[in-house]
Amino acid sequence: MKKKTPLSAEDQALFRQLMTGTRPLAQDTIVHAPVRKPLRTMPQKRLLAEQVDNSHYFSDEFQPLLASEGAVRYVRENVSHYELKKLRRGDYTPEIFLDLHGLTQQQAKQELGALIAACRREHIFCASVMHGHGKHVLKQQTPLWLAQHPHVMAFHQAPKLFGGDAALLVLVEVEEWQPPVL
8 A cells, every 4th residue: 555645745854854953753652550549458367357247247047128129239227229220230340349159148148247347347348248149048038137237328230331130239337438537
């Protein structure tokens, strides 16, 4: 393919005349690696204790009143129903995912407790909990457990993009960020 020059011969000559005595610039742009805050590493013993402490909210006897028609959803009393609508539409993107496939109910409770604690610790507002279909045990129990936790603001069946009816999007109440005291 032939290159067509949009400039006339006169214009090219004028350009060359004006550019005499110049030299090309060397590429000296420096690309810095992004500065990332190191993740706070916690001792394994503390993580396990946090997991157990947060799973004590989940009872198998308590049956919260959840909507029986339509998608699985819940919103705490003091939270706007508009938050539920935003969850349904997929306005919130989960920053952390928890997969409960293959876990026992006890393990699932502990993992849910650890997820909520991690969300609060890392200031993560929206999480996705994938319970799957399976024998419908975790699918039925997970919303009941989440509705009992005081730091769960709302949850809704996830949009197709995040797992559809095999997952829940959960809004977690996070603490206000405070700068470290020096």
